[in-house]
Amino acid sequence: MRDFATLYLDLDSSNRTNDKVAFMVEYFRTASAEDAGWAVYFLTGRRPKRPFASTKFQLWAAETAGISPWLFTECYDAVGDLAETIALVLPPPIETNQEGLAWWVQNVLLGLAKEPEEDQRRIVQECWQRLTTPERLVFNKLITGAFRVGVSQELVVRALSMSSGVPQATLSHRLMGDWTAGSLFFESLLSLDQDASEDLSRPYPFCLAHPLEAAASSLGDLSEWHVEWKWDGIRAQVIRRGGNTYVWSRGEELITSRFPEIAAIGDRLPEGTVIDGEILAWSEGRPLPFAELQKRIGRKTVGAKLLQSVPVTLIAFDVLEFEGVDLRARPLSDRVQILDQLKTTGLVEVPMPKTVNGWSELAAIRDQARDLRVEGLMLKRKSSVYGVGRKRGDWWKWKLDPFTIDAVLIYAQRGSGKRASLYTDYTFAVWNDERQLVPVAKAYSGLTDAEIKEVDAFVRKNTQDKFGPVRTVTPMLVMELAFEGIQKSSRHKSGIAVRFPRIARWRHDKLPADANTLEEIKRLIPD
C-alpha cells in the first residue's frame, strides 16, 4: 500500500501535468502487475460498491480515536474531506504492513460489503492499526468511493503508453467498457499482441469537440466544413458485432437494456458496424425536452407506459466501423457517405439545408436552433479523422448564446475533492411575486480561484443558519448566471428547471433588489 499511497500524494500535490505522468510511469514500471492493474482501475475513476454508509465509518473512527462524535464533526468541518479527517484523527499505527494495493483490495475491500456490521467494524479498525496516515487516507478513499486525484483517463493512458510502448489509442480502447482488475488484467492491457483478445462488445473512445469561442468565419472556407445540428441528448455508440448489439453511453456504461428502441435499431445494422450518435427522446418529428429523456436515464428497466410516453430514437452522425473495418482514420466525408448507405436501417436523419452561402447565413440557421430544441451547430472538418479524446481544431461545437439572469446567492455548501475545504457550491434565488427569494439554480463553476476565496470568506462571515452541510447566508451577493435551457418543472419550488447553469460573472455593481424576478425568467420558457 505504501507505494500506491505515495503515488496518490504525489499526484494530489502536483500541479504539473508532466510530473503527474512521470509519477505514474514510475509507478507502473515498478509495481507488480496485480497492483498496477488495480491502480489503473482506481485512477480511471472505477470503484467497487460502497460497503457501508459513511455515517458508520465516521462513528467507528471517532470510537477508535477516543473522541466524542461532536469533536469528530468539528474535525471534519476543519478538514472538509471525510477520508482525510479519519486518517488524521486516528492514533498512530501499532503495526506495519508490506502488502501491496491488490492484496488490500482483494482481501479486504471487495469482501467487506458481505460481512455483518460487527465484523465490518472490527476489520476496518484492524486495518487502520496497520496503516500509516497516508496509507489510511488512500484506504479510506477506496472504501468511501471518493477516490479522485486529478488525473484524467487520458493522462493514465499516456503514462501506460510511455511505460509499455503500447500505442495510446489501443490502450484507450482496451480501457473502455466493463472490466475489473483481475489477475491477468494488467498483462493483457499492456499486451503488444493487437486484436487477439479484444472484446467484441468494446466501444471506441469517443471523439469530443471543443466549444467555438472565436468567430466562426475564422475557420476559413465553409465548404471545408461538415455542419450538423448539435443535439441535447445522450451521446452513444451502437455496436453490432458477432450477432449481438451493444449500446454504450459516453460515460462508458452499457445501456442496451435501458433503451430497447435503440437496441432494435442496432439489431437491423449489418454485422461489423459501429455507429456514433445521440439518443434523444423523440416525438412527432422533434426532440422532447431533456427533462423527459432524464426520466429514462435513471431506469435500469423500462415499463410499457414509459416507453410510450417517452419514446427515444438515435440520431446517427458518424460510423466508426463498417464491415468489420475500423474507419476512424478515414476522412469524415468518406464516413458520412457510408453512413448514408445505412440510413435505410431506420436511423433518423434531420437534414441540414444543402446549400448554405457563407458563415452569416449559417449563423441565421443556428438562431433557429431553440425552436428545433437543439443546442446549436456542430462544425466538423470534412477531412478530419475520428480522433481520441478532445483534440483541438477539427471538431467545434457552435452553441447558441446562453440565457443569462441576475440572481442572489442564498445557500452555500463545501465543494468536494480539490475544493473540499472551500464553500464553492452555491444556490441562487430570484424574486417571486411576494418579493420573496426563491431558489432557481445551483451553480458550481465560473468563478476564478481568487473570487472563490472571496466568496468563501463572505460565506463564513455571513452565515445565518446551518442545515447539515448547507449554510444559509445573508442575501447580498448578486451573480450573473448563464444556462443553456429552461423548462417548466413541477419538481422545483420555483416551477422552473434550468439546464447547465454556471456563473457568468460576479455583479459587484448590483444589489439583491436588482436581481431578476421569477416572472421575467418564466418568459424565457419556449412554447
Place this chain on the structure above:
Amino acid sequence: MSFAVSENPKLLSLTDRGLYCEVGDFYVDPWRSVDRAIITHAHSDHARWGMKHYLCSREGEGVLRRRLSPESHITSYAYGEEITLNGVRVSLHPAGHILGSAQVRMELDGEVAVVSGDYKTAADATCTPFEPIRCHSFVTECTFGLPIYRWQPDEEIFADINGWWQENQAKGRCSILMGYALGKSQRALSGLDPKQGPIIVHGAVHAMNEAYREAGITLPETRRLGELPAGFDFSQAIVLAPPSVQGSTWLRRFGEVSCAFMSGWMAVRGAKRRRAMDRGFVLSDHVDWPSLLGAIEATGAERIWATHGYTNILVRHLREQGKWAEVLSTEWEGEQDASEAGAAEQEESA
C-alpha cells in the same frame, strides 16, 4: 473593565490592555502601551511596540531587541531566576516555541498562575526545551487544538525536506522553503544538510539568523543574495524566505522553482492547496493535540483558560473530561492560517 483569571483577582486578570497582574503592576504580552510588559516571545502579536519597559528571558533578549529597536528599554532574566515585584514572585520558564520563548509564572500568597505564551513540547535544536510547571491557573494557547493535528518526529520531517531538496536538484529546480522568518526558519536550518548544496537566505531570515548566532545557536552556513556572484546557478540551491515572497517578483531571479511551506496547517491538504504550494511540510512550533492535552495535565491546574486557536472546542472537550475550563479572549493570533500568514509576515519584515 476587567475580570479575574486567577482565583485572587489581584494576581491575574484580563483588562482591555491585556493580561494584568495588579499587585505586581505588570502585563503579559499586552496589546496596548503600558509601563511594564513581560514578553513571552518576540513574535509581533506578543511583542508589540510602545511599552515603556520590557522584561524577557535572557535567551530571548537579542531577538526581541532586533524586533523592537536598539533603544528599547529591556531587562532580561535567566530561566528560573525569581524576581519579586511588589510582593509577587515572578519567574520565566522555557516554552520551547522559539529562541527565548518563556512561560510566565507568578505567585501570590501561595496561588500560582502561569501564562504559556506560545509553546511546544517537542525537541528543537534552536531553543531550550519546554518545562512543565505546576500551577493553579493555566492560560494555554490552542492554535492546533484539534485531534487532527499530530506532529511527526523532527528527523522524519527534516528527512522529507532534504529529500525534496534533492529531488529538485535532480530536476534542476531551485527549492524555495517558506516559513516564519523568526523561529521556524532557524529550526528548519538546523535540520538542513549543508553538504547537499548552497543554502541561501532572504534578508528577513538573515537578520534573525544573526540574532540566533549571537545567542550561541549553531546554524549551518548561509549566504545572502547580495553576496552571490552575478550569474549564480540556483538550480542546486535551497532558499529560505518568509511566506510573503510567494507570487512576488522576488522569486523570478531563481528560474524554475519548487515552493514549499512549513507550518502545522500543512497537515491538511486543503490548506496547502489554498496556498498553491508544491509541497507542504508539517513543521510546527506549537503543541499538537496529544501534547496540548499532556501539557495541560502536567500543570495540575484547577482553572484552564484557552486562548487563541480552537478555544471553544478545547474548552468543551476539557469540560467533558470533568475539568474547569473557559475561553479567554485575547488579541494574540498564534500561527496563522497559510492564507493569512503572508500579510502578517510582510508587516513583520517591514
